[in-house]
Amino acid sequence: KAAIEKLLWRRSVQLQTEQKAWQESSDGWRMLQLRKNLPAYKEKDAILNAISQNQVVIISGETGCGKTTQIPQFILESEIEYFRGATCSIICTQPRRISTMSVSERIATERGEKLGETVGYKVRLEGMKGRDTRLLFCTTGILLRRLLVDRNLKDVTHVIVDEIHERGMNEDFLLIVLKELLPRRPELRLILMSATLDANLFSSYFGGVPVVQIPGFTHPVHSFFLEDVLEKTGYRLTAENQIDDYGQERTWKSNKQFIRKRKSQIASAVEEALMSADFRNYSPQTRESMSYWNPDCMGFNLIEFLLLTICGNEKPGAVLVFMTGWDDISSLKDKLQANHLLGDPRRVLLLACHGSMASIEQKQIFEKPEPGVRKIVLATNMAETSITIDDVVFVIDCGKAKETSYDALNNTPCLLPAWISKVSAKQRRGRAGRVQPGECYHLYPRCVFNAFAEYQLPEILRTPLQSLCLQIKTLKLGSISEFLSKALQSPELLAVQNAIEYLKVIGALDEKENLTVLGRYLTMLPVEPKLGKMLILGSILNCLDPILTVVAGLSVRDPFLAPLDKKDLAEAAKAQFSRDHSDHFALVRAYEGWKVAEHELGGYEYCWKNFLSAQSMKAIDSLRREFLSLLKDTGLIDGNIVIYNAWSYDENLLRAVVCYGLYPGISSIVHNEKSFSLKTMEDGQVLLHSNSVNSRDSRIPFPWLVFNEKIKVNSVFLRDTTAVSDSILLLFGGSISKGDTDGHLKMLGGYLEFFMDPSMAEMYLNLRKELDELFQC
C-alpha cells in the first residue's frame, strides 16, 4: 500500500509540473488568455470555493459563458495544483454523444494534450481514455450503466451533471440515483450545471444547496416573425397555387427566376397556412397535429430563400439554421449543394451539426472561415444550448424540434416534430448575438409564438415510462412507484401503474414486478419495449432483415406521404406495395425498392413516383444500422453479420414477430356480408385509419389485426396494422393467464374467451398450455 501511495504521489507531482510547464509555454499562455475572456473564468475562485465547502453545488449561466469547457477543467486543475492529480476522478455527463466528444477534445486542446491522456470520453461503442484519464466526459446513459456495476461510484471524487435544464428522462433519473447515493459517499462532490435560470428548483430538490450564478452578456438581436419575413421580401400575399418543382434542375444562373417563382409560392403557402390556422384558437394537441410546418414544401422554400437573401446582400457573419432533425438537414444540404443554389461554392461553407456527423465537420463548425466565405450551419436543437458557435450573426428558426435518431434509441418513442417552447425560441434567438448585434428569422407567425408553452414539459412527464421502469428494475432500485415518487417532478401515479401493467402483460416483468429473462434482454436494448421485442424475436427466428426495416419504420415520420390534393394517387401508390394485409410489410417492400433505386440519384425519383419521403427512407436506412449494432452488443446475433437486403422470408414468421411486438395491441375482425368491422376489448367498435392498406380491403382472410397505435379523435382509429391468424396470436401473443385484475381482461386468455366460440377458445387455451409446458421442459 505504501508503495502504491508513493507512486501516486510521484505521479501527482509530475502532473503538476506538466501543467505548470504548459501554462508557461507560449501556446499555453495564449490559450489561457482566450479562456480568461469567458465569463466563467471570472467566477473561478467563487466556484471552486463553493465546491470545496458544499457537497452539492449548482452553477448556472448563459449558454456559451464557459460552463462546460471551463468548470470541469477548473476542478481538474485545482486537484492537480494540490497534488491530488493522480487520485482524483472527475466524471462529467452530457446528454448527447456529439457534445461529449467535441467538448472533451476541446478541453484536451486547451490543456495542450492529446485526447485520452488526462482528459477522455466514453460514449456507447466508442471512447478515448487511458490509464491517466482523470477527467472523463460521458453520456448520461454511460454513467447509468456504470452505476449498475459500481453502485457507490467507488474512487470517483466529482460528478458533474451538465445541461440539467433540458430535463431529459435520463438526467432526471440520474439525479434521483445520485441524491440517494450522496449520504453513502460523504466526500463525493456533485456539481449541477444549467443554462436557464430555474436553478431554484434544483437547489430545493437537494435541500437548498448554493447556486453560483455566472453573469452573462449578449448583444441585442432583432426578431423577425413570418409576417415580417414576408414583408422584408417586398411581396404581397397572393393566392396563387403552389407550383411543384421537386427534383427540377436549377442552376445559379436561373436563380433570379427561381427566387421570383419561389416568392409567390412561399407567399401563397404562408397565406394558406395563416388562414387555416389561427393558432390562438387551438388547443396544444390540435396545433401539434396540424401540418403547418411541412419541411417538404414551405419550410424548405423559406429557408432556401432566406439563405439566398443573406448570402446575396447581408453583412458578413455565420448563419445558424435550426431544423428538426438529421433527415431534414441532410436533404436540405444535398439540395443546396447539388445545384449550387447559394452561388459560388467557394464562397459558402455549408455544414451540418447533428448527432451523427463526422468529426472533421465538427471542427469546422467552430472555426472562423476565410474572409469572404459565409459559414452556414444546419443544426438540430443541439446548437440551442450544448454547442456554441461564436461567429453566428443570423439565426433561422423553424420553430420545431424533434429528437434526433440517436435520441430515438434513447427511449423516445415519438419522433414527430413538435413546436418548441418560448424558452427554446428565445435561446435560439440569443445564438445570433454572441459577437455583435444579430438577426433572427422565426419561420412562424407571432401568434404561433405567443401560443408556445413557456417551458417544455420534462421528458419524464411526457413520455411513456416503460423503458424507465425496466431501468429501475435493472439497477435494483426497489419498488418502481416508490422510486419514481422521489423524482424532481414525479410522473402521475396512473402513468406509472399503466407502465408496470403493460410490462407485465408483455412478459417483461413477472407478477411480483421482477425482471423476467425477456425483461433483462429488453433493458439491453435502448428502444421502446415493443420494438425491442421484435428485434429480439427477429434475431431468434432468423428473419431480422425485414424486421429491422419494420422497427426503423415505426421510429420515423410516416414515410408514405399523403398530400391532400393527391390522396387517391398516393393511396394507389401505397397499394402496389401491399399484398399481405399488412402496413408493416408494405413499408418493407417500399424500402427494398428504394434500396435498389438509391444508386440512381439517391432514389429521389423513385420516392417522388411512389409518394414516399426520401428523408424517411434515409433515416430508416441509418436506423437499421444502429439497431443492428445494438443487437450485436447484446450478443443475440453474430457480431460479423452485415445487413443484406432480401425479401425472402417466410411471411408467417414475420407476422409472428410483428404480433409478438405489438401485442396487446390487437383487435378482432368481425366479418359481415360485404365488409368487416373491428373490435377491441377496451374500446368496442374501432375503425381503421384511412391510410392503412387494410382499409381498402373488403375481406381480410385472417381473424385478427395487430396494430401499432390507437388514436382517439371522435372514434378510435388504428394505425399501422398487420393481419394475423389464430395460431400466431395464440403462440406469440402474451401469457395465457386471463389476468382479470380489476375488471380488465387484458391477457390473451381473456381475449380468446371474449371473441371466440367458447369451445374453440377452450381448445386453443389447452393447446397453448400444453405448448407452454413443453417449452418449460
Ligand code: ADP
Ligand atoms: P457553456 O457550456 O457555458 O454553454 P461552453 O463551455 O460550451 O459554454 O463554451 C465556451 C466557449 O468555448 C464558447 O465561446 C465556444 O464557442 C467555445 N468552444 C466550445 N467548444 C469549442 C471547440 N470545440 N472549438 C472551439 N471553441 C469551442
Ligand code: MG
Ligand atoms: Mg454547455
